[in-house]
Amino acid sequence: MEFKSNTPIYLQVIDDIKSRILAGEICPGEKLPSSRELALQYDINPNTAARIYTEMERMGLSYTKRGIGTFVAENPKAVDEMKEEAVEKVLGEFIQNMSNLGFDKETMIKELTEYLSK
Amino acid sequence: MKVQCSNLTKKYYTKTAVDHINVTFSEGHIYALLGPNGSGKSTLMKMISGLTSPSDGEISFDGEKQTWRSKADVAYAPTESFFFNYMSIKDVGNYYEDFFEDFDREIFLKLLQEMALSEDLKIKNLSSGMLAKMKIAVTLSRRAKMILLDEPLNGIDLMSRDTIIKTIIGYAPENGCVVISSHMVEELEKTVDYAIFMRDGSIVFETDVEQLREKERKSIVDKYREIYSWEVA
Structure with missing residues (x-):
């Protein structure tokens, strides 16, 4: 994994583990490596x-x-929160990029709807 | 174990290689000792390992002055090759076993296997990558409390470098510390948790690696550039 130089490494690894949990690669309740x-x-x-x-x-x-190890939390709340966080991040970037290109809210929705119905 | 250098100085005739250094190495950490050639990294390591004596100042191990006994706690791998050419890898293992009480043959064999080095290979036939791996294997097979690796990544291929980094992470003693000197800063970025920057025999900056990212939003590569940018290569 390539690390960005302006963020602590531990946070970048946590983000990676989070996205692996979201992707279903690691399941709630699963044992994590030592x-x-x-x-x-x-x-x-x-x-x-x-x-x-x-x-x-x-x-x-x-x-x-x-004495046994570390496990992924089983409460779905944390997973839901992570999902929300991820959505927030992806959408935030999308909207930022679109408005940089000069799109307003209506055109953005129009473009998105058109793209999704392709 | 805590190794403390106070006012440590080494002079060779008119040249001062290490100039009144104060630094502490604590157990459980992996340190990067950084700086251009001639900044005093190797001389500092040689003094800690007891191979050369300080001109001034002192080194203490857990508060006790350095003696022949404390030297046994330090495993040092110099930059140069230090094996006899006619030996096989197995011979080197035997040699180390005779010489060092803390040498663990089981770990040695495991390391050789992980590094794909066969015991009957002759030193003179090893590539520079294999030789570098061999050095790491014998040094880490000593369960020493302080491990000093002088330029372990110098002049070797990418795959050997990866293997060496992984081996250091996997075998770093929990009750001891590892010090790695290098001018290949990128390679050490993720592996070390503390970085010491040297110039002209002095320590010019030292930092916890994660704290540097948190506070200054910089990696040790960024910091290295900042510190040495004015230096003529």
Whole structure:
């Protein structure tokens, strides 16, 4: 994975794990790799990997069973929130790009409807 | 384990290679020691490993002064090849086993397998990539508390570099620390959590890598460019 230089690596990996959960690649309740394995998967520092799990747990995305490992949270609420977040991001970028091209709200809707019915 | 350098200095006749350095290495971290050639990285490593003695200042291991005993806690891989050409990889393993109490043969064999190095290969027949991997394998097979790797990625192909980085991440001791010197900053970006920038024998900047991204929105590559941009290549 290529990392952007202006954002902490742990946040970029969390975003990647989130999108993998949304894509159904990782399922709620599934066991996640140990932090050393996670470090190897992303070629990142082991401390950064450990921090990823601490932060994910704080965000309600994962939980730890002592001595067993880290698991993806099973509550669908977190998944719904992530979906909303992702939609917000994608739509926000779309609208920004469209208005940069000079489209107003009506034309945007018109273009989008036409495109979808193709 | 905590390794502390205070006022550490090394002079060679008229040249000061390391100039009153104060720095601490703590366990559980992977450090990048960065800077152009001649900035003092290798000399600093040689002093910590006990291969050369400081002209001034001191090094302490967990608060105790450096002795022959503390040298046993340091595994150091210099830039140069340090094996005899006539040896096979197996011979090097035996040599290390004789020499270092903390050498773990099981780990050594596992590392050789992961790096696709066969025990009966002769040192003189190894490519530079294989030799670099071999160096990492013997050094990390020592369960030392401090691991010093001087330019481990120098002059080797991309695939060997990837293998070496992965091996360092996988085998970095939890109760110790790893220090990697390099001028290939990009390669270390994701692997290290702390970066130390040297110039003319002094430390000019040091930072936690994630904090640098958080506070200044910069990677260590960005910071490297900022620090050394005026330097003539």
